[in-house]
Amino acid sequence: MSLYTISDAQLAFGHVALLDHADFSLEAGERVGLIGRNGAGKSSLLKIVADLAKPDDGLITRQQHVVSVYVPQEPEFEAGASVFDAVAGGLAHARELLDEYDHVAHALADTPEGPQHDTLLARMNTLQSSLDTTDAWNWRTRVSTTLQQIGLDGGAQVGALSGGMQKRVALAQALVVQPDVLLLDEPTNHLDFDGIRWLEELLLGQRAGLLFITHDRAFLDRIATRIVELDRGRLLSYPGNFSAYQTRKAQQLEVERIENDKFDKLLAQEEVWIRKGVEARRTRSVGRIARLVQMRNERAERRNVQGNVKLDVAQGEKSGKIVAELTDVTKRFGARTVVDHFSATLMRGDKIGLVGPNGAGKTTLLKLILGELQPDEGRVRVGTNLQVAYFDQMRAQLDQEKSLADTISPGSDWVEINGAKKHVMSYLGDFLFAPERARSPVKSLSGGERNRLLLARLFARPANVLVLDEPTNDLDIPTLELLEELLTDYDGTVLLVSHDRAFLDNVVTSVIASEGEGKWREYVGGFTDWQTQSARSEQLAQRDAPKEPVKEAASKDSAAGRNAQRAVKLSYKEQRELDALPERIAALEREQKTIGAQLEDGSIFTKDAQEGTRLTQRYAQIDEELMAALERWNELESKGK
Known part of the structure; x- marks a missing residue:
């Protein structure tokens, strides 16, 4: 039996049906990624499952005593x-x-x-x-x-x-409840790469059923055992991770297009027939007329695939060949060194990702590159004829009281894109803003809509350098993919700060990474290339590190001395227990790693749901056993000192 089931659910916001006779269920041990366009109703559905909201109609059933916990996007x-x-x-x-x-x-x-x-x-x-x-x-x-x-x-x-x-x-706060169902709305927001990896490991080890909303495709690929898409009011289920969903979705849309084309052709034929007038009345084909009326109604009710954002950037004049040259640049804030003797040359057309933990100084480095901040030491030479367009992650550029139209084109009804004039209403329509929304204030927009508006404003201005500081926050997946295509085809220079691993892989040609204590290093390629090269460099550094046999021997002698002292204070049984604990801890960690690998892709739940549940429970049990073993080790170590 499912932990939770919704049958024939209906929910409307104004005249828009967010849920249109939708069905959904969540099984024990499943990790379901909920995706869909901005404004499709994903958060509303999550709140219904959390029992924080009710559908307009539909049947909801949940197992008795099932405990669910909801973690909002902004706790x-x-x-x-x-x-x-x-x-x-x-x-x-x-x-x-x-x-x-x-x-x-x-x-x-x-x-x-x-x-x-x-x-x-x-x-x-x-x-x-x-x-x-x-x-x-x-x-x-x-x-x-x-x-x-x-x-x-x-x-x-x-x-x-x-x-x-x-x-x-x-x-x-959610996990302390030990819930049966964990509901997460955009769990990767505000997390850096280390935080996202930590969260992935944490969720893979949970035995609770998981339903989460995210636009992070790499996170979906790693965590989800099933993708559920909220598409035009319907909930469509796809087994497997995000990559598997993309393949099946493309096939489904092609089938839907062919069926709609057939329907429209038949409808056109029937419209021709009904217009024959006298001949139609002479045949007295009442059934055929009734069918035509029904087809017209079906066509009117058909909800076509929502249009996609049309992205185009106003290209400025070409910048100089060198965009920026940094030589031994150092920047400090008080006693803290944010950038320590960093050198790099940025060329026209480069697409560079800046990566590092929160607070590492990515925004500071961006300002140094653009000449907006002067270094304490070293030299920054900024290139000629730079036209910079800046996407601010804090959305500080948006006036909350201004209308959408005034935000895009203050005092004018026209914008100019690559030498061609376009009406502001039409331009906003390219970014999925209906004409009636154009006079609405910015403060009425959702997070995803504000991002779209900021992109619309950004791309309406001629630029040869795009600086994008966390542009992917709150953007839905189709818009992310279109933004990737635009940036890939863009002739100018792109400086990008993002925690979206898939976005970095698909856009950047090199990565400037924080390596701690103000050290930065440039790597060729995307996020995955950086990780591979960084790991290889670390291995080589460890292999080439000079060995100190004398100190090692002294360390062994010292350890032996401590063990001898400990043996006096510990009983024989306790000493045996202490000696065995490292191997027991290592064995538990190996077992947990093996189970984690089996659970990671989610296929175990398709092949054998009971075994999948057993493995998730064992994974959580190992956590408890590890903690107990570590506490016992610490206790015996302290006693023997």
């Missing part, structure tokens, strides 16, 4: 809350039960035997059963264990954390 926490208290907030219901249990217990002690005493006793028994079921007695231990698992400091203030760390707190 909110109480002002001044500590990380421990924020995570413990996930167990608020359990803590309320404990408080009531204590209150009832005290009242029971002060109440003489009689009807009121019996009522209190019955309530106490009910509460005890609920507390046992939810393991609420150990809520503090559960919070501490979850904080340790996710790598959070319980004493830190949530408000002082970065967006990426706050995302971790929200996930910890």
Whole structure:
């Protein structure tokens, strides 16, 4: 039986049907990626599954006692809350039960035997059963264990954390509940590459059913065992990851096109027949006329594939051959060195990705390259005739009160693209903004729509250098793919900051990567090439590192001395246990890695759902065994010192 099922669901926003007699189910152990165009209704569906919203119509069934937890795109926490208290907030219901249990217990002690005493006793028994079921007695231990698992400091203030760390707190708040169904809305937002990899490993090890919304195609490929697309009100299911979905979707759209062409041809023939007038009435073909009326209605109701954004960039004059030349550039902020003796030459037509963890200084390096920031040491030579168009990740360039039309073309109804004039309404239509939206204020737009508007404004201005700071946030997958095509064909220079691995692979010709402590290095190729070259460089550095046999021997002697001292303080049984623990921990880690590889592609759930469930449970169990083994190792080590 499915954990959760929606049948014949209907949901409308105004005259637009977000769910049109849609069906959906989630099985135990599944990891379902929910995709669709911006505004299609993905977040609305996620909230329905989370029981935070209701469809207009339809049947919803869920297994009894199934616990689901929803993590929003932008989590909110109480002002001044500590990380421990924020995570413990996930167990608020359990803590309320404990408080009531204590209150009832005290009242029971002060109440003489009689009807009121019996009522209190019955309530106490009910509460005890609920507390046992939810393991609420150990809520503090559960919070501490979850904080340790996710790598959070319980004493830190949530408000002082970065967006990426706050995302971790929200996930910890959800996982401490030990849910059966985990619902995530854009979980990779605010996470850097390390954070995304950490999240992938965490989710692959969860036994809970997973339903998540994301536009990160690499994340979908790694995590999803099934793709569900919300397309024109219908929910379409595709087994496998995102790559498998792309193949099947292309085939499906081709079949749909052929069927629509056949239908339209038949409708045209029937329209010709009905216009024959007298001859049609003479034949008295009432059935044929009724069929024509039905076909007209079907054609009117058919919801065609939503149009795609038409991207075109206004090309400026060519810049000089050299866009920027950096020689031994260093930039510091106080005691912190953000860029340390970096040299590079950027040529016209280069498409360069800047990658590194949040706070590494990518935006600072961009400003140095463009001459907007002066280095403390070294020299920056900026090329000639640069026309720079800047895409700001904070959307600071958008005036919230201005209309869409005024944002694109202030004081004029026309924009000029590559020497040709185009009406602003038509241009906004290329970016999927209907004419009636053109006079709406910017503040009425969703995150994805604001990104589209900023792209429309960016591409309406002549430029030979595009600076894109996180342009992929909130863009749906079809728009991402079109933006990739545009940038690939663009003759000018592109400087790109992004955490979208697939986008970087498909666009950039080289990567400038942060290597820590202000060091930056350029690698030829995309994100995957950078990872491969970086790993190879690290291996070569380790292989060529000078060995110190004398120190190694001394270290061994020292270790032997410590072991000898430890043997005196530990019993024979404890010493044997301590000696065996490293191998046990290594064996558990090997087993977990093997299971992780089996679960990763999701095919196990198609072949044998029970085995898939067993493996996910074992993966989670190994986590607990590893933690216990590490704690025991630490305990014995401390005792032997």
